[in-house]
Amino acid sequence: MARPTSPLRLALFALYSFYLSLAHAVSSSDAQKPSSEGRGYSLGEPIPVSCLNRTVETGEHITDASGALQYIPFPVCAETSRPLELAFGIESSLNCTIPYISDPFFHLLEFYIHNDAPLTCRIPSKPLPPSVLEQDFRSADETTQEGALGTQSSLYTPLVVALAGTLQLSHLHVGNDLNLLVHARPKSEGPGIVDAATAYSIASHARNARVTIGDELSLHFSVRWYPSTTLPPGWSGYGGHVYKSTFLYCLLSAGASAAICVAYFRGVELPRRLKRYATDRVGRGGGYGLPVANGMSNGYGGYGYGIGTGKKD
Incomplete structure (x- = not known):
């Protein structure tokens, strides 16, 4: 005769079966997801910089037969x-010397400086998957990247370089000292992902580089990273505010002045006054308000203003 199954055993068996079904469903869902949704950059990981390809004649961007930007x-x-690369999260002074200014590149610099066409670049928002890299970089001889209008969806972040300078008949003055600002997505929302970037020349004639065709051009980037899309406050205006350094300077100056005054008074002025007081008492025969030899008191040692010494009998 079969042993009857208890209600408790049936309940445990049903709960175990439900757990197995739930675990199988979760594992199946994970298997259907892509193996990698795109990781973020690690600290110091290189980020390549690519720029829009333009024609030398007009400065217009170049597209392929399908209309995609190159x-x-x-x-x-x-x-x-190597081409210019940024290191994720690393603030530094980055130098990039272009060893030879070719004739086509010289004319493109004219477009960039005259603002006829911007130096439009882009950086990957996060490490690109292998499929995109294989599609973008065709061969070693033709390293052209194709992208849709703009910066190819969310795979890239725009990096427009505002290059300043002046145009001359035979040469250019290029503002080769640049600030490069990069904003990373907050770590809580997406660690290692770039959200915004920009670069611009520091408009100072003393920091311009004179270049002609055949010269080299040395670019100096001051790279700064921010952990969010909000710039920290830094401007406090010209004057009208009390700074900690100014307050400390005033405090130290006041203390030094007081110390000098005390030292001068105790070391020079006080002995001089004591000596003068002693001389007055000895030489004039009496102090303040004391009687003098003629039996009269004038209040100032017998030689007051407008007071005589009296008539002798």
Whole structure:
């Protein structure tokens, strides 16, 4: 005769079966997801910079037969023998020397400085998946990246370089000292993801580089990273505000002045006054309000203003 099954055992068996079904459903859902949704950058990981390909004649952007924009790597830097790269999260002074200014590139610099066409670049918002890299970089001889209008969806972040300078008949003056600002997405929302970037020349004639065709152009980037899309406050105006350094300077100056005054009074002025007081008492025969030899008191040692010494009998 079969042993009857208790209600408790049936309940435990049903709960166990439900747990197995739930675990199987979760594992199936994970299997259907892509193996990687795109990780963020690690600290110091290189970020390549590519720029919009433009024609030398008019400065217009170049597109392919389907109308997609073409991006080419930033010119090769002599310091690294590679196109310009940023290091995620690393603030530094980055130098990129373009060893040779070709005739086409010289004319493009004219467009950039005259603001006829901007130096439009882009950086990957996060490390690109292998499929995009294989599609973008066709071969070693033709390193052209294609992208949709703009910066190809959310895969890239625009990096427009506002290059300042002046145009001359035979040469250019290029503002080669630039600030490069990059905003990363807050770590709580998406660690290692770039949200915004921009670069601009520091408009100072003393920091311009004179270049002609065949010269080299050394670009100096001051790279700063921000952990959110909000810039921290920094401007406090010209004057009208009390700074900690100013307050400390005033306090130290007041203390030093007081110390000098006390030292002068105790070391010089006080002994001089004591000596004068002693001389007056000895030489004039009496102090303040004391009687003098003629039996009269004038209140100032017998020699007051407008008071005689009296008539002798």
